[in-house]
Amino acid sequence: MAVTEAERRAMSRALELAVLGPRGINPQVGAVILSPAGDVLAEGWHRGAGTPHAEVDALSQLAPGDARGATAVVTLEPCNHTGRTGPCAQALIEAGIGRVVYALDDPGAQSGGGADRLRAAGIEVDGGEQADASHALIDGWLTVQRLGRPEIIVKWAQSLDGRAAAADGTSQWITGAAARADVHRRRADSDAIVVGTGTVLADDPALTARDGERLLPHQPVPVVIGTRETPSAAAVHRHPLSPLFYATHDLHEVVADLRERGVQRVFVEGGPTLASAFIAEGLADRVLAYIAPVLLGGDRLALADIGVPTINAARRLTIDEWVPLGADLLAIARFTHEEGDD
Structure with missing residues (x-):
């Protein structure tokens, strides 16, 4: 019928x-x-x-x-x-x-x-x-049903030569206002936003999704991973949602717990150490790389060791979209799994 x-x-x-x-x-x-x-x-x-x-x-x-x-x-x-x-x-x-x-x-x-x-x-x-x-x-x-875990998006901002910070560690702001506004919109599309304790101690981020100073209607749950203690005065404690703290370096354990809590999409916005760890563990589905037309030089790379000893072991990605954002460019890419991989 x-x-x-x-x-x-x-x-x-x-x-x-x-x-x-x-x-x-x-x-x-x-x-x-x-x-x-x-x-x-x-x-x-x-x-x-x-x-x-x-x-x-x-x-x-x-x-x-x-x-x-x-x-x-x-x-x-x-x-x-x-x-x-x-x-x-x-x-x-x-x-x-x-x-x-x-x-x-x-x-x-x-x-x-x-x-x-x-x-x-x-x-x-x-x-x-x-x-x-x-x-x-x-x-x-x-x-989540297909992967057995939440979708994980790893985001970073970098200079044209692949640096995440200047020699003195300063990184605000590599990208411009349009790119930063785009990040906040994508935070609001996620269920959890993840950083490491190093980012909390260095930058004291609020981990909210905002339009200017206004909080967007949907907020991701803030997640902090690492064994160092988060100060009681840290901005993350003032987030509208209660933060989750994981005193571990076992990312699989963290991701499994987030799934049990009903998290479907994870937005990883920590520094190079955390971003690299998620990629190295095979726990990244998409990358958002915000690229600014500036040169910084030095050794503060956007990514650290991701377990690629030789070119044949390179983590291959497929670009889904290039998005101009003011003077900056956003590369949206997904990992290309070999046949037979999950």
Whole structure:
């Protein structure tokens, strides 16, 4: 059966509802229940880990039997596993739903397969409606499912000759105002911003996302990695969100914990030591290199040792975009993995 106009409108509405839920361990999902005549019976969305999924949230607004023969329109394939809540596919079956229209397949090894379970119960299922829009909405969550960890973006600013600071250690400001404003916008697109204790002690950064002096609506959680103590008067303690401190050099341990906290995108903005460590450990997915048309010379390189003893071991990247920012240039690149790598 082809997707009807009423179902298309319901999917657009479900995508609007999904945005009301928080980003985190679980995906943002919206659901709309339609009567056999195409009228909206109920709406729902997932409100966070441990709460009912979108389909169950919508069904809970109906009296027993009211969903019999109805159509459930959902932005993600109904799940097929028991976690903190039961499988949504089974809830739809028990409610007597007669048809399910969903946007995107669930990629989870355990949670996927809901569509097959529904079909086996005699329910008509149609997938793929507005899949691109659903994918864009939960892109961060999908990346976590694919990588097994958050997406990690490593950022630095450098001179044209690859230096991060002058001989005396000063680095503010290598790039201009347009580049700095771009950094803040990208901070706001992330769930966590990571620096090392060396950066905290040297620069005392606020680690906020700002438009001038105004805080942007979404703030990344500040994360400080390193065994040196952060002073109680450090600016990071005045961040709108409580900072996370990791007294370790084990980046895999840090990243695993961030995933458990629901972090989907990490913005690494420490100095050369931390940036190099993430790259050396294979924990970098993209690079943002802000390049200023200045020459500094000296040995304060934007990157330190990343485990490349010979040219054949070079970390290869693919440039996705060159972005002019005033007098500066931003290179957005992703790491090119060899066939068979994760």
